[in-house]
Amino acid sequence: MKSTRTALAVLLSGTVLAAAAVPLKTDVAHSSVSATFKQMNVPVESNFKRFNAQVDYDPAHPENASAKVDIDTASFDMGQADYNKEIAKKEWFNSAQFPKASFVSSSIKPAGAGKLAVTGKLTIKGKTQDVSFPLSVKAQGAQQVFEGQLPIHRLAFNVGEGEWKDTGMVADDIIIKFRITAGQ
Template structure:
């Protein structure tokens, strides 16, 4: 009995030590823009978690992983939301989560950074590159950025939806992540 408790305690300590900064969900947003029939459209995910350790003074030490509950997608209405969850799009029955894991962050100057990482959706992983800004606002660190991607690289919109005249291939993931706590603790 004592051994499982010790292991659980060690695991909890390790997880807590790795989660130096805490996401403030009510101030954060994870969304995307796309074009449908040449009309710009927006969507977002209501539920996601983020384990981030980022110090703007030492971007090379950054660690981050964002896990998205793909069933929490909102593209503006119940019909679109239901369609986005189907097999041709996110296939949330078989692939309920999407992940982004940072591999490197490089300072570009002026509070701007280049982010590189691996995005996995529907079991397909691709390297992606984006840019973000980091601003300290009181006790909070605000990270805002964008990552362009091609939806067909992740088989988002299979079959009839693969027609890029209906829904463009280009999608831009946009985020605002508000963090509290200090990096590296």
Template sequence: MRRTALFLSLLAAGTLGQAQAAPADPAKSSVKFVFTQMNVPVEGQFKKFSADIAFDTAKPDTGKVNIAVDLAATDAGSSDANQAVQMKEWFNTSSYPKATFSANQFKPLGGGKFSATGQFSVKGKTANLTVPFTVKPDAKGSWYEGSFPLSRLAWKIGEGEWSDVGAVADAVQVKFKLYVAK
């Protein structure tokens, strides 16, 4: 009877067969981006974000990830750029304060490489996005690292006069490095 009760409570809590999500360590983790303005690469970063990751390399089909980025805490390289990216033409942070990515479909690619497919939302638009990443375990946890290209115009980031790709290129490379302790 006790075993049945324990089994049912684990099942009800969703812990049977699924890894438990753990938060990424914000002091060790980063989410950055690189864009080209006037043919000059500019690197920026999102200073505030949260990431909850449940992932077992031996059972990728049980994984899940939820990432939320605070767009008002964007460092785009200068104080003028930091103010500009919050405007309606860019992230419109007064209406859309966060960008999110939630995935529960994972595919092994070999050699410690995987892909995560899920819903990406930014500036009021949501669509499927597949993100490649590697997993590098260490003695105290795991590093999840990857990068992917994003078309800013497809997501209406940099509208109006900023839609001219001669001034700011359409392609933005997003790079992440997330550390989750055991």
């Protein structure tokens, strides 16, 4: 009887290990994170040049997936050096005190063919909020491509303080867009 329980325990532990998500290596050259916002009612999209994404994912068991993304806030590139310096200042990202913005998933669930529903915590400038968003995932050769958009309000994270709280110049609505390509 004891050997049957031992065999069952070994079998079950092997099943749990087989169902675990697989750590993937991010292909930074084929990945991107950007923010789209309106400045004086004109859409602007700018990229973060430096970020790190850690994705654990097994297409056979997407419910076991997890993700963590860290973004270097000083790497936000608006296309002009003066703008880039301004956005890193205390009123905006305050990159000296808060060099990273981060997202950590708490739940990833299947939501139809090639779709996932993601929930987690987004932290920007020391402020953390629960967020949820849809995510598409597709195989591309030996890699997985994860794409999504996360709408946020910049003022909820104190991005744009003082005179920049006025949303007449820069709108409160921001869409964080991302494409993470990763494989084993």
